[in-house]
Amino acid sequence: MKNFITTQNWSRSELQDIVDFAIELKNNPYQPLLKNKSIAMLFFNPSLRTKTSFEVGISELSGTAVVLQPGKDAWPIEFQENIVMDGDAEEHVKEVAQVLSSYCDCIAIRAFPHFKDWDHDRTDSVINSFAKYSSVPVVNMETIEHPCQELAHILTLQEHFGDLQGKEYLLTWTYHPKPLNTAVANSSLLIASKFGMNVKLLCPSEDYHLDDRYLKAAKENCASEGASFDISYDIDSAYSNADIVYAKSWGCLSHYGKIDEQIANNNQFKHFIVDESKMALTNKAVFSHCLPLRRNVKATDGVMNADYCIAVKEAGNRKHVQKSMLSKIL
Amino acid sequence: MKNFITTQNWSRSELQDIVDFAIELKNNPYQPLLKNKSIAMLFFNPSLRTKTSFEVGISELSGTAVVLQPGKDAWPIEFQENIVMDGDAEEHVKEVAQVLSSYCDCIAIRAFPHFKDWDHDRTDSVINSFAKYSSVPVVNMETIEHPCQELAHILTLQEHFGDLQGKEYLLTWTYHPKPLNTAVANSSLLIASKFGMNVKLLCPSEDYHLDDRYLKAAKENCASEGASFDISYDIDSAYSNADIVYAKSWGCLSHYGKIDEQIANNNQFKHFIVDESKMALTNKAVFSHCLPLRRNVKATDGVMNADYCIAVKEAGNRKHVQKSMLSKIL
Amino acid sequence: MKNFITTQNWSRSELQDIVDFAIELKNNPYQPLLKNKSIAMLFFNPSLRTKTSFEVGISELSGTAVVLQPGKDAWPIEFQENIVMDGDAEEHVKEVAQVLSSYCDCIAIRAFPHFKDWDHDRTDSVINSFAKYSSVPVVNMETIEHPCQELAHILTLQEHFGDLQGKEYLLTWTYHPKPLNTAVANSSLLIASKFGMNVKLLCPSEDYHLDDRYLKAAKENCASEGASFDISYDIDSAYSNADIVYAKSWGCLSHYGKIDEQIANNNQFKHFIVDESKMALTNKAVFSHCLPLRRNVKATDGVMNADYCIAVKEAGNRKHVQKSMLSKIL
Structure with a gap:
């Protein structure tokens, strides 16, 4: 039995198999x-x-x-072990995971972080608790990583470029009025590095570094694929010669849980918006984003409407890669 | 590719085809x-x-x-063009429509007006934006018109009367404590006139006139079918000799967006309730309503429980006409 | 046509047929x-x-x-007869039941009591109104009884014990910070008595007696099966020699609608928690609960993790008995 929680537990060739079968399913x-x-x-x-x-x-x-929304149409769930459950939660993940395992063949979970304490959120306790107690495969529909988006990203890039080895890949932070989840940014680093691209992370400052776990994994993946990994704070040089520009906004981990400070920080960096002049610096790069995307905040209408924008295609590919992945694990 | 957004874009014979095939599906x-x-x-x-x-x-x-509830279980959507998306909306209809078009073969939409500015609401921007950017057919599940209800209405009336040409059709405003959507009233005028009935709109005053677009369309439809179109403010004469009484409440467009004034206006006209004495003035008319209906507010228990009430039958026919319509456009 | 609203309308052998066919479906x-x-x-x-x-x-x-949530994604519904509907409800159950009957082959309902007036809640007006106006079978997914849980309970116990006749069955009240529904407790009495077990109800005081309707039914069921029915306030003697311990918390009917008083009452009886020392008094009893269960509030981790805990198995059996029941009534 294999979960699909993080691509780090899957080899490049296993992931390529999923992508290849997605094309067949398409x-x-x-x-x-x-x-x-x-x-x-x-x-x-x-x-x-x-x-x-x-x-x-x-x-x-x-x-x-079967779609469930715990806390809305289903009961709120407790994830801590050995706890006296006198709070809001009406049942423990131990029972929920076991019961759902008896009804279904797979449990898929979307559980964003709580945005209070990164030390806690980085444990990804919701999905990992389900994985612990479930007797059927568990699938990540976005927690602090977004591996389904990764698969769609790779399929879409391969459809455009063919082999990705050695391509210049830029992940740029972009502006958003709220401090968002790092999941897709973490996933971007994991998958770009796994597929042998030269990966550059562009962010406003060290405050915006992603968690060390992901920086380290990206470095190691790049090293083992003979590719480079860099962090840059300079927009112009980072965009120059990029083959792929992937954008994502996130709240800085350095002020995690302090939303007002994170917003004030973000507001200093509205100029990170992806626009046509930045894209002009690249090696005729494609642009993508996981969606949803606020137009003229994260990227301009000009970029979103350009032929080089493959975000909608990537979103469309979600269906195919997920079908392929489910077929593999079930 | 054909959308099903308004029956005005469909000919009487095309609509009759949908109704006829609905009977086969029944x-x-x-x-x-x-x-x-x-x-x-x-x-x-x-x-x-x-x-x-x-x-x-x-x-x-x-x-x-697949059922989606944007703003509840899905992200809030922006519909304006060329806008800096720094408000509540997380993504633009342009992306949503394209992405859903890549997953699905049809997009069906229920989007009531916002009840603030009729000049804006009458553009029906939500469904029209989807239609603009979608590459699959778009279906109206009630916006400022309700064409699926129209089909069910016609099927139910034809089951009762056979040919509808020349029947005396009364659309009466009725009381409701809140200022409701005009959609079903607009639709009632459109479809009754299209099928050659003599259409009468009964409302408390000129304040309650429906939008000119619908009055004009109804007049033109009636003219081209050799039928009459009238507006009446007199309950007794309007009911007399009617073959069909269709009731709907709506907030007056003349005070649109001023809810307190609309409510005060409505409260003057509680006597528009459909009751047995009014129905007794008719030519043994059938009564219908699109549902939901507040009993003893919009219509009395006596009317709702009478044999001549075909509202539940009409609601039941929704399934058949929608199946037929989807089969035609897909 | 047969509804599945209460097991009291079904004979023991009819219920056994459902359970037997559930095993085939399993x-x-x-x-x-x-x-x-x-x-x-x-x-x-x-x-x-x-x-x-x-x-x-x-x-x-x-x-x-098809899943509907009236008041959330669907309109709020009125259940009183002959009422002027000028409150929140937009439509009457009479229309809702008839319309859904025209779309579907069965209507299943979850409608907890309102916890204000037990004299009203005990009429179970929501499901009974649907049953009155529906032309298709109505199924109880928990109201003031929970017959689907009863079926799963019996199947699980028979899987463990085989014949249940004469087994010592204990239903114990247990602690919960909120005053909960009596449905599963009522159901526990109904089904244990119907299947010929010696039934004991353990609760903190007369304040916690279940409604006379259920006490009377349990007594009569036990009498006709040659079994005993008792109420106990003494924890030790009640647990001693039990073969089955079923736990449920509920708010005392004696203070129904006065939530603060019910909570204060409950707080006196935290020691009713099912723990390993109480279970040690039994005849190596199995323990079950309908779930959701607050760990270390209603039952300890020790009990929930023990081999004798069959709560998750019982929850799993819900699927099989419900499939069997639906097959019988449709």
Whole structure:
């Protein structure tokens, strides 16, 4: 039994297999690969692409999806061990995971961090607790990583470039009025490095460094693929010669939990918006973003409407890679 | 590719085809006409009949329905063009429509007006934006018109009367404590006039006139079918000799956005309630309403429980006409 | 046509048939017994197990489930007869039940009491109103009884013990910080007595007696099966020699609607928590609970983690008994 929680537990060739089979499914979408299989999808946070692409994709493979929203239409859940449950939570993940395992063949989870204490949030306790007590595979629909987005990202880039080895990959922080989750940024580093690209992280300052776990993993992945990993604070040099520009906004970990300070920090760096003049510095790069994207805040209309913007294509590929991944693990 | 946004874009004979095939589906409900088709249903507002009848109907045709509630379980969406998205909306309809088009074969939308500015609301910007950017057909599940209700209305009336040409059709405003959407009233005028009935709109005063777009369309439809169109403020004469009484409450456009004034206005006209004495003035008319209906506010228990009340039958027919319509456009 | 609202309307042998067929379905889960059948599931309250087990189970039998949440994604509903509907409710159950009956083959309802007036709540007006106006079978997904849980309870106990006749069955009140619904406690008495067990109800005081309707039914069921029914206030003697310990917390009916008083009452009886020392008094009893369960509040980690805890197994059996029950009534 294999979970799909982080791509770090999967080899490059295993991930490539998923991507390759996604292309087959893209050409031949209706196959009964999940016949008599049901997937419980737990959303602790909102979703458009993930919910729709999973539900439609599962149906195209003859499977059944059940959507649950704990705390809204289902009971709030406790994740701490050995606790007297006299707070809000009505049941423990131990029971929830076991019961859902008896109903379904897979448990998929979207659980953003709580944005209070990074030391806690970085343990990714919700999905890891489910993985601990579940007897069926657990799938990450975005927690502090977003591995399904990674698969769609790679498929989309391979459709554009073919082989990605040695491509110049830029992950740039971009502006957003709120301090957002680091998940897609973490995932961007993990997957770009795993597929042998020269990875550059552009952010406003050291305050915006991603967690060491991900910087270290990216460095190691790059090293083992013979590629480079750099961090830059200079917009012009970072964009120059990039083949791929991926953008994401996140709240700085250095002020994690202090939302007003994070917002004040973000507000200093509105000029990180991805615009046409920055894109002009690149090696005719493609631009992508995981969506949702605030236009003219994270990226300009000009960039979003350009032919080099592959964000919508990447979102569309979510369905295919997820179908492929579910077929592999179920 | 054809959208189903307003019946004004469909000819009488095209609409009759949908109704005729709905009768076939009523007799033979399970046909794989939507096999390998998926429909994204976006609800910006609550629903009972629409949600259930679409979900069950799609399933009876072997299709897949995905329900989304933007702003609740999905991200809030921006509809204005060329805007700096620094408000609440996290993504632009341009991306949402394109992404959903890549997952699904149809996008169905329920989006009531905002009840602030009729000049804006009458543009029906939500569904029209989706139609603009979507590459799959868009279906109206009630915005400022309710064309699915129109189809059910016509099917139900034809089941009762056969040919509708020349029937005396009364749309009466009725009381409700809140200022409601004009959608079903607009739709009532559009469809009754399109099917050649003599249409009468009864409302408390000129303040309650529907938008000129719909009055004009109804007049033109009636003219081209050789039927009459009138507006009346006199309850007794309006009911007399009616074959069909259709009731709907709405907030007066003349005070649109000023809810307290609209409520005060409505409160003057509680006597517009449909009751047995008014129905006694008619030509043994049938009574209908789109539901939900507040009993003893919009219509009395006596009317709702009478044999001549076909509101529940009309609601039941929603499933059949929607299945038929989806089969035609997909 | 038969509703599944209370097991009191079903004979022991009819219920045994449902349980027996559930075992067949457990071994052979995928059968097209609900092909071309759709079930509307109305949730007035949250749910995890019920929603998931019904949705997955219906799908395993090739049926279609539609989930509705009146007051959230659907309109609020009026249940009183002959009322001027000028409050919050937008439509009457009479229309809702008839319309859903025209779309679906079954209406399943979760509607907890309002916790204000037990004289009203004990009429179970929501589900009984649906049953009155619906033309399709109505299923109870927990109101003031929880018959689906009863079926799962019996199946799980029979899997453990075989024949249940004459077993010593203890239903113990247990602590919870909030005054909860009596439904599962009522159901526990009904089903344990119906299956010929010697039933003991353990509660802190007469204040915690369940409604006379259920005490009387349990007494009568026990009498007709040649078994005993007792109420006890003494923890040690009640546990001694028990074969089965079933726990549930509820707010005392004697202070119904006065939540602060109910909470104060509950707080006196935290020692009713099911722990290992109490379980040691029994005849190597199994322990169960309907879930959700607050660990170390209602039962200790030690009890929940013990081999004799069959609560998760019972929850898992929900799917099988519900599939069996739906197959019987549809």
